[in-house]
Amino acid sequence: MQPEDDVKLLKAIAARDEAALAQLYDRYRVILFGLLMRILNNREEAEDVLQEVFLQVWRKAEDFDENRGRPFTWLVTLGRSRGIDRLRTLAARDRVAEAGAREAVEEISDAATDAFKSEQRGLVSKALAQLPDEQKRPLMLAYFDGLTQSEIATHLGAPLGTVKTRMRTGLMNLREQLAGKGESFGF
Amino acid sequence: MVHDDYKEMIPARALSALDAAEEQALNEHLENCAECRKDLEDWQATAAALSLTPDPAEPSPQVRERILSEVRKDLSSSKSEVIPLKFTPKRNIWSSFGSLGAIAAVVLFAALAIGLAVLWRQNQGLKAADEFVKLVNTPGARVSELKGIELAQGATAKLAYDGTGRAILMASKLPSVPQGKAYQLWFIVGNKPPMPGKTFVPDSAGNAVLKDEMPREAIDANVFAITVEPERGSTIPTSPIYLRSF
Numbered sequence: 001m002q003p004e005d006d007v008k009l010l011k012a013i014a015a016r017d018e019a020a021l022a023q024l025y026d027r028y029r030v031i032l033f034g035l036l037m038r039i040l041n042n043r044e045e046a047e048d049v050l051q052e053v054f055l056q057v058w059r060k061a062e063d064f065d066e067n068r069g070r071p072f073t074w075l076v077t078l079g080r081s082r083g084i085d086r087l088r089t090l091a092a093r094d095r096v097a098e099a100g101a102r103e104a105v106e107e108i109s110d111a112a113t114d115a116f117k118s119e120q121r122g123l124v125s126k127a128l129a130q131l132p133d134e135q136k137r138p139l140m141l142a143y144f145d146g147l148t149q150s151e152i153a154t155h156l157g158a159p160l161g162t163v164k165t166r167m168r169t170g171l172m173n174l175r176e177q178l179a180g181k182g183e184s185f186g187f
Numbered sequence: 188m189v190h191d192d193y194k195e196m197i198p199a200r201a202l203s204a205l206d207a208a209e210e211q212a213l214n215e216h217l218e219n220c221a222e223c224r225k226d227l228e229d230w231q232a233t234a235a236a237l238s239l240t241p242d243p244a245e246p247s248p249q250v251r252e253r254i255l256s257e258v259r260k261d262l263s264s265s266k267s268e269v270i271p272l273k274f275t276p277k278r279n280i281w282s283s284f285g286s287l288g289a290i291a292a293v294v295l296f297a298a299l300a301i302g303l304a305v306l307w308r309q310n311q312g313l314k315a316a317d318e319f320v321k322l323v324n325t326p327g328a329r330v331s332e333l334k335g336i337e338l339a340q341g342a343t344a345k346l347a348y349d350g351t352g353r354a355i356l357m358a359s360k361l362p363s364v365p366q367g368k369a370y371q372l373w374f375i376v377g378n379k380p381p382m383p384g385k386t387f388v389p390d391s392a393g394n395a396v397l398k399d400e401m402p403r404e405a406i407d408a409n410v411f412a413i414t415v416e417p418e419r420g421s422t423i424p425t426s427p428i429y430l431r432s433f
Contacts, residue, residue, distance in 0.1 A: 018258050025251055030243040038241035047250045054254045055422045058261070059382060062404055069228045076235040084203065085419055121239040128240060142204035143237045149204050164199065171198040175233040 006071035013061035024075075025054055032079045038144050039083040040090070049086050053079045084146035127177035135170030138163055188212065193223055201230035218353070261380055315396040319357055325349045331411055331432045338362070339413075339429040342393070346372075346411055346432075352401035354384075358413075358430070361389040369418040370429065372397060374405030381412065386420045 006027075012020035032053060036046035056078060064074050128136060141147045141155060149167065153160040193216045199205050200213055217224050322328055327350045335342030344358035356372060364370060372384030382402045389395040413430040414421075 016262060018255065018262065021258060022251070022255060025254060029246055029251070031238060033246040034241040034244040035238045037244045046244075047246050050246055051250055051254050051257075052422065055257055058254075058258055059380070059422060060402065063400075063402055069232060073228075073232045073235040076238040077231055080235075080238060081203070089419055121243075124236045124239045127236075138204075139202065139237065142199070142202040143234060144241075146203065148206050149199055150206050152204070167202065167204065168195065168198045171202070171230065171233055174236065175230075178233065178236055
């Protein structure tokens with residue numbers, strides 16, 4: 001999947017093309033649903049938010065500006081933001097410690113696996129694995145659990161300044177690891 | 188804080204990990220710093236890579252059906268020109284006055300808006316009033332007035348916005364909203380479905396300030412409404428109109 005194809009889809013959606021929305025959904029549902037399941041750990045809530053996200057895409061596609069970022073980034077940022085909003089609403093942060101009790105997910109189809117960018121996923125996972133745990137944990141707690149730097153400092157029992165430095169360094173290192181792979185990632 | 192201080196905060200902002208005060212300060216800086224806005228876009232792209240790390244998951248087929256069903260309803264509603272919010276035809280004040288009239292109207296609106304902002308400055312907050320005045324004085328800025336109807340008799344609001352869609356709403360005498368609810372701004376273009384804006388909750392005196400980014404399509408519309416919705420906002424209005432432009 002190419003970013004320019006996604007741009008065309010978003011333009012078509014902005015022009016009220018239902019089929020384009022269906023195509024975008026088919027392309028990104030497993031990525032976004034996996035992300036929302038990771039954030040919410042609740043199938044019903046994740047499906048509800050996924051629906052909200054695509055209805056927002058339907059209504060706000062004209063807001064997408066290809067000069068300000070890739071469709072993938074726009075869509076994922078929107079989905080993650082909605083997921084974190086719901087998480088905060090549900091005050092469900094205690095499931096941070098419940099990683100072992102995550103809900104089972106259905107097996108995904110081959111086509112969906114293709115669309116899931118398995119190669120890119122491997123590259124990101126590899127890049128993350130290169131990060132020291134002390135840098136990786138603040139990133140994960142912020143991105144998937146919606147914690148602020150102060151909350152992360154409390155959660156980890158680390159000084160706030162240390163958390164800020166580690167988070168910034170961690171994201172910089174991740175960017176360096178992924179440098180030059182942006183085109184193939186589509187973001 | 189100086190530019191470099193804000194620049195250091197941007198990676199955390201891309202992860203939505205700043206504390207509220209820091210985020211507000213950075214957001215204000217971003218409004219006037221193109222370099223930092225570009226930085227934020229780049230860091231958001233890096234942060235988005237993290238979305239690929241969870242196990243992929245397949246939603247139930249019903250989700251797709253529900254989405255497309257809502258979309259079809261939306262399309263059908265647009266075609267039949269029936270929308271959830273009905274407005275009396277809006278007089279286009281800008282075109283009906285002609286060019287000189289429009290200029291006079293702009294000046295009048297700006298004067299009224301500045302007058303309101305000055306009152307607000309005295310009673311509420313210097314910062315919000317200053318931002319409102321600054322926006323009103325931006326070349327090409329417009330101001331629309333909203334008034335409370337039925338459920339919000341006596342409530343008033345002014346919405347200032349510029350050509351980029353940057354908007355500030357200042358409202359007063361708003362009735363309080365129930366727990367878990369908030370006011371939500373809507374942008375309406377012709378007979379198209381209302382486009383959702385942000386939600387906000389007034390203070391105990393019924394005053395509120397909201398900063399929002401208007402959809403591009405709404406910039407020339409001049410039709411605005413406020414309803415009461417769940418605090419996280421709705422994609423379509425679910426309550427009667429509390430305030431509307433006229």
